[in-house]
Amino acid sequence: MEEQLETNNLSSASVESFSSSTSESLQRSGEIVICPEDEKSYSLSKKFIEELEKKKEEVETYNEREKNLTVASNILFEKSESIKDVKKRTGGKNTQQRSLFYPFCHLAVRVDNAPVLKPHTREFATKNFNSSHITSPFKLMRFIGYNPEVVVKNLTKALEFAILLTTGNLVLIYDYNSETHHELQGHRNRIVSTSTDAKGNWIASSDIGPDSSVIIWDAIRCFPVHVIWEFNKTGCHFVKLSPCAKYLVTIVKKINKPNILMISIWEWVHGEECPDVSVEINTDEFGSFKKVDFCYEKCEFLVVTTEKRVIFLTFEEVDSKKMLTFHYPTGLPQKNRKQIGLFNDSVFIRYSHMAITGTTTGQAVIWSDMSWNFFDKEPVRKACNKKNAFLNVQLDRYSIEQIFSIDDQVVTLNSKGMIFFYNQRLCVLHVIKALRGCNPAVNISFHLKKRSIEGSSLLVGESSKNKKKRARRGRDHTTSYIKNNKIDDLEKLHKEIKCWKKKEEIFDTRDFVATTTTGDIVYVNFSHDAVKFILRNQLKGVTCMDTHPNRDILCLGTDCGKLLQYDFTKKEVIMCKNLPLEDVVAKELGTITEDDTEINYIMGYVTDLKYEQGGHRLACGMKSGDVWLLNETDFNTIVRIPRTTFPIVKIVFSRMNEYFAYYDTYAHLILMNNKNDLPDYIGKIRPHSKPIADIAFSSKDDVYYLYTLGLDRYFVEYVVSECDRLGFIKINVYFRMELLGKGTCLYPDPSSRMTMLMFTETGKCRFINLETMHIYRTVQGPLLPNGVTYVKSLALPNQTECLLFVSHNEMGLLKCPVDGNPYKWVSHAAVSEEIEQVAIANHGKYVFCKGKNEYITMWEINIMPLNALEALGGKGGDPFSTLLAADPCAPSLEDVQELFFYCQVAHRGQYNEKAFESSDVIGACDVPSAFRALGYFMTDYEEDLLVDELVGDSNLNVTEVEVSFDKFIQTFVNHRVCRVSESAMKSAFCNLFKRIIPDYCTIGVEVPGVPIADFLYFLENYGDKFDPCNTYIYLRALIQPFTKLIEEEMLKKIELAKEYPFVDSKYYDFMPETELEVLL
Structure with missing residues (x-):
């Protein structure tokens, strides 16, 4: 016999009224029966919460x-x-x-009536870390925009005014009273879902992408307490915390089966790496997933909403085995299935056996585990989650997008932004037709604490004085109230709203936060009938940005021809102006209507912004190929430069603003003379067969030079003064820089004016001598999956010179001089997607970052962690040797030491020499062979670069140069390719097969086998050729022992080497042709 429990949350009057109700009256009024909560479950959850909060710091609370x-x-x-x-x-x-x-x-409050609120500061364990960020090179200072796809959560409690939102890969707790925030950093990818418990003490967040994770945060300390690492390679698309914070629900897609969703439940406090129970659903049968909700009184009850079905799940433990019970509800009439529509959202109605679901047709389906006849016999019984369709009623004429159960109320939000408040009998209590001064709401989230009735001045009947005030503010845009009106006849709803009596009856509900269709976040205060903006989405459609060199101004360009000036110290837009595009379009193309969206889009899309060195002018590049030169104070047009029809990629000014250049997506380079008030056109050229990767100015003896780097692996130099004199662009030097990798960006070396730094997609940094125009040094750049695409120097006062670099979604600092030391750089995942724009402000104190989305983040730069990291790494070859230990594909340090000693004795006994003495140096001529023995097989071009680097500027022969062990380690780490990816191998073989079999050249397509004869023929004609001496060096281990013929020929070569000492020592050994023929 099921135990009957008596609830403490119901008054005697309410229980009596339910006992006297009949099924007929219930059916007539749509009354929902309130039933008690499960006392056993409540005690267990209460005990769990007490144990969980023992580890938390005690926060001072008040009874009132x-x-x-x-x-x-x-x-x-x-x-x-x-x-x-x-x-x-x-x-x-x-x-x-x-x-x-x-x-x-x-x-x-202040005693002098100052309207300033200073709530208690949020306490967390890393307070000192966040205040001074000693261990972090970047601290988030501002965020402009947020991710509207992730629902904004309300964390407002007594004395705490906060919301939970996301921007890229950051979770933000934003205090909308003090306009401060606490960032939760831990995700590498874009966050797609967040959730909180009923008290707002715990936060769950998830992302999708490589290295995805689910993180549980302590919202008070702003610190992660549990991490579920990549348990699914596709990432977690949805997370939900139970009200008691004991359970966590995750929704993931199965690998290679996107139509299969796996619903998992975790008791995350146990620290398990696998879920306790899981179940799969097919979206082809159930429809797309919508939401998951827990029962507030019994967290083991769940309801899962999909488009076509509502599923009730029960998490229970039977015989020490955890199980998840599935229940498909019945009772829905199949004839009226189209009238009911698709399901949108479901929620358990508090303190009852009921659950309610909103549909796309405005209907509400009531689910219950009790039948109609049950209420007359047994009004109270233990709750069960095997619920079936109890009642369906038309609540709204529009689609119900969200539905909530708050205290003793049911709240719905429809597709038009109207918010309806019902009692638990589904009688309308209150209606918000629109939020004053705002666009329609798309999401709402209520405060975590219930408002006191005494503190609410919101009455159903109002005095005439209040009515006059409301009429002056605009009655049509404010909230409206009705008293116990059923929603059966929607046509009478607005009439009854206007005709209610003056009988005063208190309507009380919690305040809430709403998100509008334009992305604005507003706070709705019921006690004062007021709406306040928390965050305004003023920067919609931002495409590019740049900072003023001398002012705290961030200039932003949009996709509609609008330019904005944002004061990042005052946090406000101080100027907004549109480019005069209509006059230009009308003059060149005639009258353009609004229907010509493609032309308007191209003409108004801003692709790049760049201030002059002094900040007096602003160059604005457009997608149409135009460049606008504007006055920086009022954005008045100085001149429009239409020299290309392809989108502008980058604009660069020279050091003294005497010249500027820009290039487009079709590799056109345009050079302008900027010495006069109006710029003069010098010339236009297409120097590369593929798109341009980067351009940069440099100066030698007060003569400006312009350099371009293309994806065709060529580096081009132009003498700007000569081009200006001739009236066209003339190429001065044109040579190929790379054979395998491609250059990604250029930047003048801060430590030497005659050196240009070139970063490659393989992670290397090449030093180009601008006088001799050749690469004289190669070092290892930041070890990131993608190459460095942007570099700029930070002119920090009284600080060591540092470079800010960008690689995909990583932003980092690189300390100068650049030498490949892995302890001299540090990076941070600034955004979740690829970084598109970077702007440095206040001479390197702040940096703005924009990803592919419209979110902009402002970071404060601190180089102290970089100095500490460099001191931690050590000196000499110690920092470089750590890379060998960290890379599983690299040789061990012991192997390198043995090979280094072997190189000292490699030539012993082959010719007359002094007595052997062990030392810490080897000949530079042995370094290439040693690198091959260590697994780095370089090309002839790379070997030439290596030899040139070892010889340097000295006039010594390569046989006379000695290399120490530390130098050997540094050179090996700087030159070797860390690892070759599988995609790179496939691409290389695809290019090879393209030459042999032109019809099969697509990666991923099954290619038939290539005949061995064709493969060898291809290698023989296109591969590197070796003379017999080199062949013997590479295959020396296979030719044992030496024959008499080999010894005779070897003596001849030794005599020849004595006569010609400039010959490389590798030619001392050689393979006789006769022996080679025998070997082959």
């Missing part, structure tokens, strides 16, 4: 926080009351309420 929240809300909306008003309201009595209230007023 609900009442104090009203006062705090008054201050927030600039309607604060002074201490005198408080004394007057309390009668000046020294009550317990007063003793608790005045400490709050001391912290929250």
